[in-house]
Amino acid sequence: MLATEDILETIGMIREECLDIRTITxxxxxxxxxxxxxxxxxxxxxxxxxxxxxxxxxxxxxxxxxxxxxxxxxxxxxxxxxxxxxxxxxxxxxxxxxxxxxxxxxxxxxxxxxxxxxxxxxxxxxxxxxxxxxxxxxxxxxxxxxxxxxxxxxxxxxxxxxxxxxxxxxxxxxxxxxxxxxxxxxxxxxxNVPEDNPFMAGAFHGVGEPETVINVGVSGPGVVASAIRRAGYCSLADLAELIKKTAFKITRVGQLVALAASEKLNVPFGIVDLSLAPTPAIGDSVAYILESMGLEQCGCPGTTAALAMLNDAVKKGGVMASSQVGGLSGAFIPVSEDAGMIAAARSGMLSIEKLEAMTAVCSVGLDMIAIPGDTSAEAISGIIADELSIGVVNFKTTAARLIPAYGSKVGDTINFGGLLGEAPVMPIKTGSPEKFIHRGGRIPAPIQSLKN
Amino acid sequence: MKAVISVIGKDSVGIIAKVSTECAACGVNICDISQTILNGYFTMIMIADISDINIPFTDFVDRMATLGTANSLQIQAMHEDIFNSMHHI
Missing domain, CATH: 3.20.70.20 (Anaerobic Ribonucleotide-triphosphate Reductase Large Chain)
Structure with a gap:
């Protein structure tokens, strides 16, 4: 029998806390x-x-x-x-x-x-x-x-x-x-791109995939942030448990939708991507989750640790809730698509260097970041190389989606509209990696032992 | 097979009657009703048996939504599986 409080919790998540299925791909x-x-x-x-x-x-x-x-x-x-x-x-x-x-x-x-x-x-x-x-x-x-x-x-x-x-x-x-x-x-x-990622812009149908497949990406940063706020003061271990339970509930909806879509379309079910994908809507922000955990603003000292815990708890909760998990699976931190990230970038609390550190412990990478239009191609390559090296050494997916908006300078805002949101143009270090980039060739695969 | 019908808005005379009448017309049998306040709004939760529903369930969802709009309420019918999935292992 359905309990009234469970029904109200689900309805509240959808109506008040922006719970949704982000994509059926x-x-x-x-x-x-x-x-x-x-x-x-x-x-x-x-x-x-x-x-x-x-x-x-x-x-x-x-x-x-x-x-x-x-x-x-x-x-x-x-x-x-x-x-x-x-x-x-x-x-x-x-x-x-x-x-x-x-x-x-x-x-x-x-x-x-x-x-x-x-x-x-x-x-x-x-x-x-x-x-x-x-x-x-x-x-x-x-x-x-x-x-x-x-x-x-x-x-x-x-x-x-x-x-x-x-x-x-x-x-x-x-x-x-x-x-x-x-x-x-x-x-x-x-x-280390995943071949079953349902999220754009990086989705493609990998070489080992079946003829057709249904992959589903869940969302729900607002649900997690609300649960943390409701819990009030508690230890980080208790907080991790709370996030796990919340992620479980979110992911179960993803699994339900994925199976229904698979059956109705007569297409095999691939994976559920256990991601906290923010939107620019107020209350649907990963940065706000970190702030509800106790940070004054996203980007301040402690941000990487809070994000690492959040990301781990989301995976632990989500993996129990779905029969097949894959894709990017983790918290996304696309700056322009997250109201809290936008505010933190605008105030100067959140820098590209901090974002880079954050990507070592969460899903994807330097995502939807506007940089000055006069940034050189070599500097962009340098940022990409830094970001990819984090993924390569740590055996995880990382990525860079950088927007050197033409004619823009630090402090401008680039408005994309819709789910892509708006991006404050962020400063980058001005030293040139030109000679390093122009060497070309391949940085060899890293050793997989002696892991320090 | 069951559905959950939630009615959210300002309390007024005859809400239950209106929803019940629409349910009866669609072959939907109301099993349980509870009322509460959710974020300051009157909230009624109905559990209904849709085994003998005489229209597609998604049409019933539309009819409930239309009834809600006509009465300045938000009425949403949802299949029980979303609640079972989320809260039961």
Missing amino acids: MGISLYDCQSDDPGRLCTKIYDKIMNSARNLVSTGEEISKYYGIPIINKRVSVTPVALLAGGLNRDGVVRIAKTMDKAAAELGINFIGGYSALVQKGFTNGSRTLIDSIPEALASTERVCSSVNAASTKAGINMDAVAEMGRIIKETAYLTRDNGSLGCAKLVVFA
Whole structure:
């Protein structure tokens, strides 16, 4: 029998604390679309996406209504396009991006991921062409998201790719300058990228995935923050228990929705991504969780420790709640998408250096950070290399989604709107890593013993 | 199979009657009713059996929402599985 207090708790989480399912993402393999002819290839890609995901949005809406839980995004990820691009020139690859964009628009989804390349050890012809085309692809599409995996613990860091991505990000910022360099918000550089991530901009359908798959990303920073506030003063051990229990409840909803979507769409259930994904809405902030744990403001001393505990507790609670867990799984700290992070960055309490430290203990990395428009490509590559090295050495996923907003300077605010929020332009150190970046080559894979 | 119908808003005469009438029309049998105050709002929770519901459940959700709007209330029907998933192992 359902207890009234349990019912009220669930309703309160949804109504007052912004509990939602952040995304149902359908992964679709495009391997069977291979063709030498770009026109034929694009037709097959379009047909495959449309046939596979035709009912994705309506099914998501039906599940949302059935259980009374908001499902914010319905999205699609596809096979890394670089794997299909070997025989194409740059125009041919951009044509694929436009095809993906057209399919996404007709499906009614806001993002489609997979304009991606895996180059941690080196470039294929296809990955080189794709990376070269990213600025044009992002500038000429609305919904396409791009990612490049430039490092892994087993391969090390491809510094040629890191150097190239500095230039690509700058060019993307320039080509999308009329929209606050929005193209850069749809471009991520990864280390140890997961192949089943449902979250954008880094989602793609990995090479070991089935033909189609349903992955679900949960959310709920507001629920965790409220639970902590209600608990009042208690020890950190008690707090960890509370976060675990709350994460369990959040994730159970994700599991329920994932199984329902899988059944209704007749597509295998992949994973639930145990993430605390903030939005710019007040009360839906990871920074506020850290502050409710006892920090005066996110970014102050103690922030990394609080985040480490939060991230660990979320995983411990979530992993019990779902039969299959994967993706990025952890607390996200995208600056522009988190009201508390925005405030902390604006006040100067939160610096890029502190954010970098935080990414060593939580999910993903330097995410949605606006930096001055005159930042050099080498400096951007240097920041990316720093971030990827944390992932490579610690055997975890890290990433960089940096926005050198064209023409912006420190103190400006770049407004992206919607879930992407607004980003205060943050200062970076001015010393140049130019000679280091221009050496090129690969930073070797790190030793996996002697772990100090 | 059960559903939870929550009615949130300002208390007024005839709320239960209106919701009950709509439920009866849809073949939904009310099993239990409780009332409380949630964040300062009158909140009524109904547990209803939807085994013999005569319309798709998502249509029933819409009808409840429409009834709520017409009476300046928020009425939401939710399938019980979301509560079972979250609170029962």
